[in-house]
Amino acid sequence: MKYYAGIDFGGTGIKVGIIDENGKILIKDSFDTDPAKSGVEIAKHIAECTRKVMKDSGLPMEDILGVGIGSPGLLNPETGELKVVVNVQNLNGVHITKILSEELGKPAFLDNDVNVMSLGEFYYGAGKGLKHVIALTLGTGVGGGIILNGEIYRGASFTAGELGHVSISRDGKYCPCGNAGCLERYVGRDGIIERFMISKNKGVKTNIDDHLDNGKITPKAIAMAAESGDALAIKVLEETGEILGSVLATLVNALNPEAIIIGGGVANAGELILGPARRTMYKLAYSIPADVVKVVKAKLGNDAGLVGAASLVVANLK
Amino acid sequence: MKYYAGIDFGGTGIKVGIIDENGKILIKDSFDTDPAKSGVEIAKHIAECTRKVMKDSGLPMEDILGVGIGSPGLLNPETGELKVVVNVQNLNGVHITKILSEELGKPAFLDNDVNVMSLGEFYYGAGKGLKHVIALTLGTGVGGGIILNGEIYRGASFTAGELGHVSISRDGKYCPCGNAGCLERYVGRDGIIERFMISKNKGVKTNIDDHLDNGKITPKAIAMAAESGDALAIKVLEETGEILGSVLATLVNALNPEAIIIGGGVANAGELILGPARRTMYKLAYSIPADVVKVVKAKLGNDAGLVGAASLVVANLK
Numbered sequence: 001m002k003y004y005a006g007i008d009f010g011g012t013g014i015k016v017g018i019i020d021e022n023g024k025i026l027i028k029d030s031f032d033t034d035p036a037k038s039g040v041e042i043a044k045h046i047a048e049c050t051r052k053v054m055k056d057s058g059l060p061m062e063d064i065l066g067v068g069i070g071s072p073g074l075l076n077p078e079t080g081e082l083k084v085v086v087n088v089q090n091l092n093g094v095h096i097t098k099i100l101s102e103e104l105g106k107p108a109f110l111d112n113d114v115n116v117m118s119l120g121e122f123y124y125g126a127g128k129g130l131k132h133v134i135a136l137t138l139g140t141g142v143g144g145g146i147i148l149n150g151e152i153y154r155g156a157s158f159t160a161g162e163l164g165h166v167s168i169s170r171d172g173k174y175c176p177c178g179n180a181g182c183l184e185r186y187v188g189r190d191g192i193i194e195r196f197m198i199s200k201n202k203g204v205k206t207n208i209d210d211h212l213d214n215g216k217i218t219p220k221a222i223a224m225a226a227e228s229g230d231a232l233a234i235k236v237l238e239e240t241g242e243i244l245g246s247v248l249a250t251l252v253n254a255l256n257p258e259a260i261i262i263g264g265g266v267a268n269a270g271e272l273i274l275g276p277a278r279r280t281m282y283k284l285a286y287s288i289p290a291d292v293v294k295v296v297k298a299k300l301g302n303d304a305g306l307v308g309a310a311s312l313v314v315a316n317l318k
Numbered sequence: 319m320k321y322y323a324g325i326d327f328g329g330t331g332i333k334v335g336i337i338d339e340n341g342k343i344l345i346k347d348s349f350d351t352d353p354a355k356s357g358v359e360i361a362k363h364i365a366e367c368t369r370k371v372m373k374d375s376g377l378p379m380e381d382i383l384g385v386g387i388g389s390p391g392l393l394n395p396e397t398g399e400l401k402v403v404v405n406v407q408n409l410n411g412v413h414i415t416k417i418l419s420e421e422l423g424k425p426a427f428l429d430n431d432v433n434v435m436s437l438g439e440f441y442y443g444a445g446k447g448l449k450h451v452i453a454l455t456l457g458t459g460v461g462g463g464i465i466l467n468g469e470i471y472r473g474a475s476f477t478a479g480e481l482g483h484v485s486i487s488r489d490g491k492y493c494p495c496g497n498a499g500c501l502e503r504y505v506g507r508d509g510i511i512e513r514f515m516i517s518k519n520k521g522v523k524t525n526i527d528d529h530l531d532n533g534k535i536t537p538k539a540i541a542m543a544a545e546s547g548d549a550l551a552i553k554v555l556e557e558t559g560e561i562l563g564s565v566l567a568t569l570v571n572a573l574n575p576e577a578i579i580i581g582g583g584v585a586n587a588g589e590l591i592l593g594p595a596r597r598t599m600y601k602l603a604y605s606i607p608a609d610v611v612k613v614v615k616a617k618l619g620n621d622a623g624l625v626g627a628a629s630l631v632v633a634n635l636k
Contacts, residue, residue, distance in 0.1 A: 126495075253483040285483075
């Protein structure tokens with residue numbers, strides 16, 4: 001059996017785990033990062049945490065083939081350099097894979113968080129056994145990972161996959177990215193809440209107050225209200241699915257994938273969004289690519305970042 | 319020097335040519351097809367025409383490494399089977415590469431006309447030396463070819479690249495494909511003419527009557543009027559470029575290509591469309607991928623189909 005270490009690096013903490021060649025997590029642990037430390041210190045700390053988990057696993061070190069790390073922000077997966085890590089700016093310019101590799105004596109690989117999640121789903125989740133897979137993460141932002149011919153497609157400057165910034169209307173909502181009508185503005189967290197609130201504030205009846213999420217109206221709260229039969233919540237999620245489905249039709253026409261995998265917190269609404277998305281895609285896309293594609297929920301849930309980071313090793317050493 | 323034979327097959331005729339390894343056309347000739355003949359007879363006739371051009375070239379047969387053929391319609395590039403050739407239905411179900419290969423004693427390769435044109439531009443035209451290239455053909459229809467990591471990306475069922483059917487608005491113009499707001503309906507031939515006519519019929523002043531194209535208002539006529547300074551023609555082409563540019567931004571965000579190559583009859587309007595398209599793309603796309611991509615006119619013109627078909631051989635035998 002072969003094993004791979006994965007590091008899910010985020011602004012507030014680090015998750016480290018080890019998966020086996022079937023994608024099963026043998027051990028995982030969480031650690032804090034201290035953004036005030038120097039970039040090299042933070043990187044060395046990440047290595048230390050990883051070494052601890054590797055030791056704790058009780059596995060022979062030679063059976064762990066390598067380390068993968070997923071990070072938000074801009075980075076160069078070829079050189080292993082972090083370029084712009086918004087929440088931990090001291091890491092900007094740090095060659096994280098070089099430090100991990102030196103500290104751990106293993107090959108190390110880097111990619112952005114969305115690509116890494118997509119890769120996890122591709123190897124061990126909803127995309128298992130396929131060749132051409134598009135992954136979309138719906139959360140505060142909307143991200144995308146594109147796997148074509150069995151490999152992450154990164155593009156000319158490693159920014160491919162910004163599917164949250166596919167425009168659905170030139171005259172659509174302003175997006176901070178500089179474009180108008182970006183998908184993210186409609187099916188991301190704030191877009192969903194905004195549409196819900198507009199109707200609620202107009203006095204449309206809703207039982208949302210029975211389903212608040214830590215006292216707040218969130219996509220999770222709206223999904224729970226929808227599951228309880230709340231008509232407004234159902235309508236808002238349906239509309240979210242329809243908007244998403246229209247962009248899926250564009251992706252299906254353009255890229256003819258075998259699967260589109262929908263993950264991220266918003267995707268927990270499940271068929272309330274995926275049902276209308278699938279139907280709309282099927283209605284709008286060409287039938288040959290529409291017949292071949294499956295639109296499914298991501299399988300790896302909260303572990304997607306960890307499993308995905310570890311599967312970077314699989315992808316690079318295969 | 320190596321040589322490749324290319325066949326540009328269309329509903330009304332066949333063009334056959336031979337290119338050298340620099341993409342230079344050594345010889346080319348045109349032939350008629352008789353759609354009333356059986357599929358096998360038509361395929362054998364295509365082989366006969368190709369054999370004639372190969373002989374006429376005076377080249378030693380062993381120096382011609384293979385034959386590529388581009389065809390409209392649905393087809394399977396892996397098996398070499400034509401599936402749905404709308405204008406020559408007797409060819410449906412014919413394994414054209416098998417017949418060409420048997421008749422000519424050379425390896426033969428098939429792909430659709432747009433992929434073939436894209437490949438021609440990639441090897442010998444505006445995409446030379448690059449890795450990630452998107453080609454768009456603007457004509458009666460709007461087609462697309464996607465070359466990633468130096469290879470045509472065809473997708474799960476060989477329909478990838480339908481970029482004319484990227485939707486720019488869910489509430490947009492109806493498209494016969496079943497979608498709404500398809501790019502093709504705005505920047506294809508009829509979309510451009512329609513926008514021009516709406517203004518003309520309202521009485522907006524134009525000198526278009528001095529520039530008619532065989533007595534008709536066509537994108538070519540509109541481009542000529544624009545070049546002469548006609549304000550309406552300039553506005554219509556500018557708007558065409560802006561709509562195109564918005565979709566280019568989506569493609570740049572999603573696929574981060576090095577070049578987007580615009581070909582087809584409508585692209586002959588050149589900078590009148592490409593200028594606004596480039597500016598709009600640059601304004602709307604993320605700056606990292608926008609900075610790296612060049613938006614340029616196709617270089618191979620009327621020979622793109624021929625050179626592209628021949629370059630199928632290059633792509634397959636490399």
